[in-house]
Amino acid sequence: MTQSNHQSQRREFLLRIGAVAGSTLLVPFIHGCESTELYTLPPLHVTVDFNVANSPYTALKTVGSSVDVSFGNVDGVLVRVSEAEIIGVSRVCPHQQGNVTWDNAAKALVCATHKAKFANTGAVVTQPNNGDKLTTMLPAWQVTFDAATGKVTVKT
Ligand code: FES
Known part of the structure; x- marks a missing residue:
């Protein structure tokens, strides 16, 4: 060489x-x-009363069912998690604003975008699957439910 x-x-x-x-x-x-901003919870400013027996949300008469709702400008999902309890959370994922829906088989809220999973309290169960930043908990609403009368009050 x-x-x-x-x-x-x-x-x-x-x-x-x-x-x-x-x-x-x-x-x-x-x-x-990439953006590092996480979605922030809209302020608690909307209160909605309805009855599961005679409202657009009669699906909530059945345990395990859910309905997508928009109260004010806030999108959320209500879930009848038991005979005595309805929960409500934002439908907008804090990670990158994907759409969150109730998966009754998994008993969890799942984001369609990167499959983050949340408990019905909004707590994170599984982080996003894209290896990017972590998500924070899903904003939870204040929901009161009287199973005897069917009356529901939601505060976003
Ligand atoms: S936007 Fe929901 S997990 Fe990424």
Whole structure:
């Protein structure tokens, strides 16, 4: 091997290492460009009263069922989790604002976008599956339910 041939191979090797190192350094930079803002809970400002027996939400007469609602400008989901309890949470995922729905088989609220899973209290059960930032808990509403009369009061 000649001196010039050896130098040429060494130069090519260093260029390849540099390309790999450069792309490795670029990955955190690209991730750093993404938004880090999490969705924040709308203020508690809407109170809605209805009766499960004679309202648009009669599905709530059945344990395990859920209904999507929009009260004011706030989208949420109400779930009849037991004979005595209805819960309500925001339908907007705090992670990256995906749509959250009730999965009755899993007894959990699941985000369609990155499959984060939340308990019916809004607590995080499973973090998003995209390896990005973590989600915070799902904003929960204040819901009172009188099973004897069917009266529901929701405060967002
Ligand atoms: S937007 Fe809900 S898990 Fe990512």
